[in-house]
Amino acid sequence: xxxKRPGILAAIAAATxxxxxxxxxNTSNAPxxxxxxxxxxxxxxxxxxTAQGSTAQGNAMDEWIKAYGQACSGASINYKGTGSGAxxxxxxxxxxxxxxxxxxxxxxxxxxxxxxxxxGGKAINLPMVIGPIAVAYNLDGVKNLxxxxxxxxxxxxxxxxxxxxxxxxADNPSASLPSTPxxxxxxxDSSGTTENFTKYxxxxxxxxxxxxxxxxxxxxxxxxxxxxxxxxxxVKQTAGAIxxxxxxxxxVNSLNAAKIQNGAGEYVALDDKSAAKAVAGAQVGGTGxxxxxxxxxxxxxxxxxxIVLVTYEIVCSKGTPADKLPLLKSFLGFVAxxxxxxxxxxxxxxxLPDTLQTKVTASINNMA
Amino acid sequence: xxxxxxxxxPAGAQGAGGGGALPRGSRLGxxxxxxxxxxxxxxxxxxxIVAIAAFLIVQAVPALRADSxxxxxxQSWFANDDPPKFGIAAIAFGTxxxxxxxxxxxxxxxxxxxxxxxHYAHRRVASTLGxxxxxxxxxxxxxxxxxxxxxxxxxxxxFSKFLHDHFGWIPLFxxxxxxxxxxxxxxxxxxxxxxxxxxxLSREVFAQTPAQxxxxxxxxxxxxxxxxxxxxxxxxxxxxxxxVMLGLGRALGETIAxxxxxxAVYNVSFDLLxxxxxxxxANIALKFAEANPTGxxxxxxxxxxxxxxxxxxxxxxxxxxxxxxEFVGGAA
Numbered sequence: 001x002x003x004k005r006p007g008i009l010a011a012i013a014a015a016t017x018x019x020x021x022x023x024x025x026n027t028s029n030a031p032x033x034x035x036x037x038x039x040x041x042x043x044x045x046x047x048x049x050t051a052q053g054s055t056a057q058g059n060a061m062d063e064w065i066k067a068y069g070q071a072c073s074g075a076s077i078n079y080k081g082t083g084s085g086a087x088x089x090x091x092x093x094x095x096x097x098x099x100x101x102x103x104x105x106x107x108x109x110x111x112x113x114x115x116x117x118x119x120g121g122k123a124i125n126l127p128m129v130i131g132p133i134a135v136a137y138n139l140d141g142v143k144n145l146x147x148x149x150x151x152x153x154x155x156x157x158x159x160x161x162x163x164x165x166x167x168x169x170a171d172n173p174s175a176s177l178p179s180t181p182x183x184x185x186x187x188x189d190s191s192g193t194t195e196n197f198t199k200y201x202x203x204x205x206x207x208x209x210x211x212x213x214x215x216x217x218x219x220x221x222x223x224x225x226x227x228x229x230x231x232x233x234x235v236k237q238t239a240g241a242i243x244x245x246x247x248x249x250x251x252v253n254s255l256n257a258a259k260i261q262n263g264a265g266e267y268v269a270l271d272d273k274s275a276a277k278a279v280a281g282a283q284v285g286g287t288g289x290x291x292x293x294x295x296x297x298x299x300x301x302x303x304x305x306x307i308v309l310v311t312y313e314i315v316c317s318k319g320t321p322a323d324k325l326p327l328l329k330s331f332l333g334f335v336a337x338x339x340x341x342x343x344x345x346x347x348x349x350x351x352l353p354d355t356l357q358t359k360v361t362a363s364i365n366n367m368a
Numbered sequence: 369x370x371x372x373x374x375x376x377x378p379a380g381a382q383g384a385g386g387g388g389a390l391p392r393g394s395r396l397g398x399x400x401x402x403x404x405x406x407x408x409x410x411x412x413x414x415x416x417i418v419a420i421a422a423f424l425i426v427q428a429v430p431a432l433r434a435d436s437x438x439x440x441x442x443q444s445w446f447a448n449d450d451p452p453k454f455g456i457a458a459i460a461f462g463t464x465x466x467x468x469x470x471x472x473x474x475x476x477x478x479x480x481x482x483x484x485x486x487h488y489a490h491r492r493v494a495s496t497l498g499x500x501x502x503x504x505x506x507x508x509x510x511x512x513x514x515x516x517x518x519x520x521x522x523x524x525x526x527f528s529k530f531l532h533d534h535f536g537w538i539p540l541f542x543x544x545x546x547x548x549x550x551x552x553x554x555x556x557x558x559x560x561x562x563x564x565x566x567x568x569l570s571r572e573v574f575a576q577t578p579a580q581x582x583x584x585x586x587x588x589x590x591x592x593x594x595x596x597x598x599x600x601x602x603x604x605x606x607x608x609x610x611x612v613m614l615g616l617g618r619a620l621g622e623t624i625a626x627x628x629x630x631x632a633v634y635n636v637s638f639d640l641l642x643x644x645x646x647x648x649x650a651n652i653a654l655k656f657a658e659a660n661p662t663g664x665x666x667x668x669x670x671x672x673x674x675x676x677x678x679x680x681x682x683x684x685x686x687x688x689x690x691x692x693x694e695f696v697g698g699a700a
Contacts, residue, residue: 055657083657085448110660183546188632190448190658215658216446223548223643224632225517226654233518238548 042334044072047327052080053087053100056192056246057129057311059347061100064335067343071334075327084192084311091314092117097324098332099314101125102192104285104292114314121318121368124290126360128335130350131309132275133197134250134257136235137242139163139180145258146171146267149204149298149306152260155242156184156201157209158221163240171261178240185234185243188224190215196309197244203297204263204306246309247275248348262306263298270305272350277304280353289317289363291356308350318368329367336360424672431665439669444634445651447666448659454666456648456673458634463647463674466551466626467619469640470558475612477559478566483596485567486574498571505564513628516557517549521629524553528641543642549631551645557629558622562615569614573607574600606689613685620678623649648674 051061058081065077079100082090087099092113104125105111114123135152137145142163147155151167154160160167164177187194194217201209211218225234225243232249235241242258247270250257259267268274279293281301286292297306313332320328334340341351352360432439434452442455481501485494525547535541543550577600585595601608630645632654637644652667659667 085658085660085663086656089661181546183548185548188627189654190663192658212449214446215448216655218444218446223546224630225549226627226632230517230628234548237518237521238546240546 041339042068042071043330044075045326045330046072046074047323048076048078049097049324049327049331050078050080051087051096051098051100052082052090053096053314054084054102054192054311055081056102056131056309057081057100057349059248060129060344060349063343063347064331064340067340068331068334072330075331077327077331083190085190088114088314091123097315097320097328100128101312101314102309103195104312105314118316118319121316122290123314124288124317124363125286125292125312125314126332126336126363127279127291127293127310127352127356128313128332128360129311129344130275130279130352131193131311131348132247132270132272132305132350133193133200133244133307133309134247134255134270135242135260135307136232136245136250136253136255136257138235138237138239138255139178140239142172142175142177143256144172145175145256146261147258148261149201150208152258153201153205153208155182156186156222157211157219158184159208171267180240183234183238183241184222185225185231185238185241186217186219186222187228187231187244188217188226191227192311193228193244193246193309197307200297200307244307246348247272247350251348260306262304263296263300264302264304266302268303268305272345272348274303274305275308275350276353277301278306278308279310279350280304280355282310282356284359289366291359291363293356315367317363317366320367325367329364332364333361336364421672421675424668424675427665428669428672429665431662431669434662435666443636445655445666447655447663452662452666456670458636459646459648459651459670460673460677461636462551462630462645463620463649463677465638466555466558466630466645466647467616469551469555470562470619471612471616473556473559474562474615475566478563478611478615479570479608481563481567482571482574483600485571487592487596487600498568501564501567504560505568509561509622509625510628512557512561513625516553516625516629520557521548521553524550524556528552532641540638540640543639543644546643547641548643549629549645550641550643551630552640554626554630554645555640557625558619561622561625562619565618566611566615569611570604570608573604573611577603609685609688613682616681616685617678620674620681621649622647623653626650627653 058079061079065079068075068077084101084103087096087101088105088110090096091099094117105114105123111123117123135147139145147168148171151160151171154167160182162179162181164179168177192215195213195215198209198211198213198218202213217224223234225231228245228249231243231245232253232255235243235255236253249255257270259269261267278295278299278301281299281304282293282295284291285294292312293310295308295310299306315328315332336352336357338357341357344351431447431452435454436451437453437455439455441457442453443458445454445459446452447454481497485498489497528547528550531541532544581599581603582595585599590598626647627650630647630650631643632646632650633644634646635644648670652671655663656667
């Protein structure tokens with residue numbers, strides 16, 4: 001909800017500009033919407049697409065669909081943020097033309113069932129939206145909190161209970177830390193964000209983080225809050241709270257985000273560039289056009305922020321109905337393009353790194 | 369004149385003996401049709417209930433078969449795992465506990481409001497106040513949830529700290545901080561949501577107390593409070609029970625407000641202040657979107673349990689109302 005605010009502000013700004021322009025003798029067409037003024041070159045197609053899935057990429061999809069609609073008429077695209085699980089189910093049941101998912105299709109039953117839908121091909125994962133996960137905290141007087149993965153794991157596992165704990169002090173030698181008790185806030189709903197965050201903890205701090213990585217929070221203790229919005233609200237309201245949320249929620253709620261130490265030993269602040277660097281270092285785990293990624297959470301890439309969530313579009317490599325295929329390729333082609341990806345940063349997402357972007361575009365072109 | 373017109377009614381009606389005309393063929397058909405429609409409407413309820421129960425059972429069985437823990441005693445909910453591990457114990461307990469607490473808080477206040485509106489307040493004040501109560505019932509539950517989460521959590525947290533500091537020796541208030549989403553917060557929000565339902569219904573019941581009963585009590589020298597105790601409350605008892613049960617129904621099924629204000633912790637604990645609490649309905653809302661097929665089936669199994677709990681509660685209420693029926697002479 002809150003994410004719509006930049007849009008409203010932009011609209012107000014645009015309206016103000018337009019009003020100001022009225023006063024003078026303007027001959028040019030008012031550049032009312034500077035965002036779409038430089039129209040991306042889209043190979044427009046018509047038809048309709050329905051898709052659903054991950055809520056984490058919902059805002060990105062809304063933005064892309066809007067941009068595509070502005071550039072091309074006669075296309076109706078619908079994306080519902082129902083959750084990754086629901087998206088995959090709908091894709092498998094042939095009620096969605098593509099699905100958005102926070103994790104690649106799991107080998108086995110999930111992949112086989114999805115493949116069955118794609119006549120003559122298989123279901124493939126295209127990484128499309130990179131959502132950095134921020135570690136947001138609320139601690140008076142501490143602006144530049146730095147955390148090692150092990151410290152982060154200890155905080156969320158409940159073994160570090162106060163902010164002046166020796167482990168946190170060791171990471172922040174120059175900060176004056178209060179003795180406030182730590183309230184670690186986690187998602188109470190099942191979510192890909194929790195899955196990726198716990199995967200990160202499990203990979204980088206296996207001795208301090210002993211519970212399994214999963215969509216459901218499995219560690220004991222801490223406080224649960226519903227959805228990213230709830231976690232952000234709880235962190236904002238509670239002195240001494242710390243929680244993990246998508247980057248956009250930090251921006252919208254003006255929370256502080258901790259710097260996280262990566263595999264190279266440097267503490268990196270979160271922004272779209274540092275997050276993209278982590279993905280650039282990721283390996284492609286899929287074969288052929290399938291581009292599911294293996295993220296190296298202990299990345300040694302300089303300046304890389306290690307906690308990232310990659311959300312995928314799940315499509316058929318072959319077997320998309322002929323009346324849907326041209327529009328699907330055209331839309332995803334736009335989404336994966338530089339123009340499409342450039343729209344993301346204002347919403348707290350990071351654009352795909354160049355090498356990956358080339359691969360995704362190639363995979364889309366191969367769809368039949 | 370009128371008598372004359374009566375005697376000149378058609379001969380066919382004379383055999384009816386009672387003044388009413390015997391329905392002719394076509395009207396008899398209408399009678400049957402209406403009877404049929406009404407019966408159909410009545411049986412629709414049964415059909416829907418049976419259909420829901422059948423749906424829940426059919427959908428729940430696969431998950432119950434796959435569950436690697438005891439469904440009734442296990443306290444966590446990891447239904448998406450392989451093998452799935454989930455149990456109803458914690459969330460069923462949380463459902464009953466939050467609903468019971470909400471009723472304990474809401475019912476006395478609601479009855480007080482209802483009595484005030486019917487017997488104490490000035491007529492104009494009463495109608496205005498009644499209007500606001502009804503308005504409260506129309507507020508969507510997500511609004512209550514967001515309000516509880518964003519504005520009410522702070523004060524309740526402070527109150528929790530106060531309770532813990534002064535009454536910490538009572539196990540209910542034993543939970544030390546930090547205070548955030550807790551059973552206390554959830555059940556207070558729930559109590560506010562239940563309040564208008566209980567109030568509206570019991571107000572109607574109290575307003576129907578026969579004037580003779582009240583006047584008789586007053587004539588025997590009862591004070592106003594004694595009159596309410598001896599005439600109004602006994603008369604309204606079945607109505608009060610019915611209103612409480614309706615409120616309980618809402619409390620048991622409440623979803624989003626509790627998903628936002630409870631701590632979503634899966635354990636059986638009477639600690640009201642610390643992070644905790646979860647209910648069946650809230651758990652379904654939180655887990656459904658990302659659930660895999662087994663996970664969905666498991667959530668439906670939990671829905672079946674909620675269905676059963678509600679059924680038992682309603683039947684108990686029916687039984688109570690039925691038993692007291694003769695005492696108040698058919699007021700139920």
